[in-house]
Structure formats: structure tokens, C-alpha cells
Amino acid sequence: MSSNHEVNLTTNYLGLKLRSPLVASAGPLCKDIDHIRRMEDAGVSAIVLHSLFEEQIEMESEDLDRSLEAGSQSYAESLTYLPEMGAYNMGPDAYLNHLRKAKEAVTVPVIASLNGNSMGGWIRYARMMEDAGADGLELNVYDLPTDPDFTGAQIEADCINLVKHVVKSVHIPVAVKIGPFFSSIPNMVRRFSDAGAKGVVLFNRFYQPDFDLQTLEVVPDLLLSNSSELLLRLHWTAICYGKVHCDLAITGGVHSAFDVLKSMMAGARVAMMTSVMLRRGIGFVTEIERELKAWMQENEYDSIQQMQGSMSYQSVPNTSAFERGNYMRVLSSYALKSRVM
Numbered sequence: 001m002s003s004n005h006e007v008n009l010t011t012n013y014l015g016l017k018l019r020s021p022l023v024a025s026a027g028p029l030c031k032d033i034d035h036i037r038r039m040e041d042a043g044v045s046a047i048v049l050h051s052l053f054e055e056q057i058e059m060e061s062e063d064l065d066r067s068l069e070a071g072s073q074s075y076a077e078s079l080t081y082l083p084e085m086g087a088y089n090m091g092p093d094a095y096l097n098h099l100r101k102a103k104e105a106v107t108v109p110v111i112a113s114l115n116g117n118s119m120g121g122w123i124r125y126a127r128m129m130e131d132a133g134a135d136g137l138e139l140n141v142y143d144l145p146t147d148p149d150f151t152g153a154q155i156e157a158d159c160i161n162l163v164k165h166v167v168k169s170v171h172i173p174v175a176v177k178i179g180p181f182f183s184s185i186p187n188m189v190r191r192f193s194d195a196g197a198k199g200v201v202l203f204n205r206f207y208q209p210d211f212d213l214q215t216l217e218v219v220p221d222l223l224l225s226n227s228s229e230l231l232l233r234l235h236w237t238a239i240c241y242g243k244v245h246c247d248l249a250i251t252g253g254v255h256s257a258f259d260v261l262k263s264m265m266a267g268a269r270v271a272m273m274t275s276v277m278l279r280r281g282i283g284f285v286t287e288i289e290r291e292l293k294a295w296m297q298e299n300e301y302d303s304i305q306q307m308q309g310s311m312s313y314q315s316v317p318n319t320s321a322f323e324r325g326n327y328m329r330v331l332s333s334y335a336l337k338s339r340v341m
């Protein structure tokens with residue numbers, strides 16, 4: 001094989017054939033049609049739009065007006081915690097218009113993202129997104145439990161139930177974007193898959209606000225990721241690969257061609273990016289694709305599909321024993337440096 005042979009970057013995700021595994025994850029760049037066009041020009045093979053949050057929908061809805069007028073104090077109070085999101089997100093009509101415009105502007109698939117708050121809301125807006133032309137739907141189930149009476153089993157059952165209902169309500173493929181804090185990630189991924197999800201996106205980042213000691217206020221602190229965050233995703237993707245029917249996508253810490261290669265070898269169908277584009281510009285995606293091809297040529301890979309799952313745990317017969325062994329090896333591999341003694 002010559003070192004500059006043609007390599008095939010195509011991958012399949014949610015039943016969509018993509019020209020490469022480089023996908024734009026939900027984020028601020030997807031809010032602007034010009035940025036969306038530029039992402040396609042730079043080589044991004046699919047675009048996940050930023051999330052529509054149900055609270056914004058509710059704020060616009062008559063139901064809410066009515067409940068506020070009726071003096072629904074706790075709900076009214078909870079709304080005071082919601083930020084002025086006009087600068088980041090849009091209400092439902094503007095979101096659906098944006099989705100339509102995005103579909104007109106690019107030829108790559110456009111996946112809409114929804115963060116609901118009630119079953120009715122998830123289903124209603126999922127359908128509207130489908131009608132507006134979305135090629136797929138990503139359910140962003142970012143919801144941190146704060147009530148000690150609410151058990152892990154209840155949270156899991158709610159999430160699965162939600163996916164089942166949304167999947168039944170639309171014809172487009174549905175992916176679920178989850179955080180890393182379920183007790184058993186492989187069990188949850190399998191149950192999402194059994195509930196009809198065509199993909200699971202690992203993982204949303206947990207945004208941890210900081211305390212301002214001057215003002216004694218809780219302040220939002222959104223730091224962009226770096227490649228070290230990829231390791232958690234690689235680990236769980238490699239464990240889940242081959243044990244579930246749905247596609248796996250990695251989001252979080254993809255910053256280079258190496259990160260994309262590792263994601264593929266762990267078993268992901270696509271490697272999603274936001275932070276790297278925010279930090280280095282949309283054009284950097286072209287550079288990542290160029291390096292991806294060059295590495296594959298140098299290392300005699302013909303296609304992305306050939307490497308997907310090659311470093312997964314699929315061929316490890318006793319994954320738990322393997323994990324324990326690795327854990328012990330990692331702990332004992334740490335060499336103490338004399339200067340700290």
C-alpha cells in the first residue's frame with residue numbers, strides 16, 4: 001500500500017451516512033447560520049444544534065401565564081433561577097425557524113437537540129423538530145438530582161421511559177446525550193438502546209459553578225475542555241462497544257486527530273467537537289481532517305470503519321477482572337519523585 005493511498009473517512013451514525021466522523025456538537029457556534037455554513041466548509045460531517053430548553057418554551061406558553069396568574073408560587077419562584085437565556089438560546093418558534101434555515105444552508109445532516117422538563121414537552125417539541133426537517137434528534141438529559149428522596153432507580157426509570165415515548169412519537173432517529181454519573185453506564189446504554197435510541201452520546205460535561213468569596217455568590221464557571229477529558233469517554237465507550245446495539249458517539253475532550261483516532265478505536269461512530277472550535281477556530285477542523293488522513297496513510301489504514309472498536313473491550317473475556325488488574329497496575333505504576341519526599 002502506498003503511503004498516500006486514498007483513505008475512506010465515511011462512518012454511519014444513527015442510520016445517516018456521514019463523510020467523516022467529525023461532527024459539531026451542540027454549542028454556541030450552531031446558533032449562527034454563517035458559522036454552520038463555515039463548519040460544513042471546514043469538513044464537519046453533521047451538525048447538532050444547541051439545545052432548546054423546555055423552560056423557555058414554558059415561559060412563552062399560555063399555560064404558564066395561567067399558572068402564574070393563579071398564583072402558582074413555587075413554579076413562579078423556580079423561574080427566578082432561570083437565567084436570561086435570550087443571549088444563548090431561543091424560544092421554540094425561533095428555534096424551529098433556525099433549524100429550517102440551517103437545513104437550507106447546508107447539505108450535511110442537522111440534528112436538533114432538546115432538553116425537556118415534562119413528558120408532554122419532550123414529545124411535542126420532538127415532533128415539531130421532526131416536522132421542521134431535523135435529520136435526527138438528540139435528547140439532552142442533563143438533570144442533576146438534588147432531592148435525597150429521589151432514588152437512582154427512579155431517575156433511571158424516568159430517563160428510559162422518556163426515551164421510549166419520544167422514540168414512539170417521531171420517525172427520525174433519536175440519540176440520548178447523557179452525563180457520566182449513572183451507577184452502571186453499560187446497563188443504561190443498553191437500556192437506552194432497548195428503548196429505541198439509535199445512539200448514545202458520551203458524555204455531557206458537568207458544569208460546576210464556583211463560589212465567589214468576595215460577593216458570596218455562586219458564579220457560573222464554564223471552562224472549555226482539554227484532551228484529558230477524553231479518557232473517561234474512551235474508557236466507557238470501549239467497555240460498551242459490542243455489548244449494545246445502538247451507535248456510540250463521543251463528546252468531550254476531542255481536540256486533535258489523535259483524539260478522533262482514539263475515539264474510533266474505542267468504538268465511537270463519531271467524534272463530536274465544540275471546545276476545540278471555540279478555542280482554535282472553525283477552520284481547525286480542516287487541519288484535524290488532514291492529520292487524520294495523514295496518520296491513516298502512514299499507518300496503513302484504509303478506512304475509519306476498519307478501526308472502529310479495535311481497542312474496545314469486546315475481545316476481553318472477563319472485563320471486571322481486567323479492570324481490577326488495570327486499576328492495580330495504575331496505582332503501583334506511580335513513581336514517587338524524590339523532591340516531594
Ligand SMILES: Cc1cc2nc3c(=O)[nH]c(=O)nc-3n(C[C@H](O)[C@H](O)[C@H](O)COP(=O)(O)O)c2cc1C
Nearest residue numbers: 025026027028050051140225251252253273274275
Ligand atoms: C458554551 C457551550 C454551550 C453548550 N451548549 C450545549 C447545549 O445547548 N446542549 C448540549 O447538549 N450541549 C451543549 N454544550 C456541550 C457540548 O455540546 C459538548 O458536549 C461539551 O462541550 C464537550 O465537548 P468539547 O470538549 O468538545 O467541548 C455546550 C458547550 C459549551 C462549551
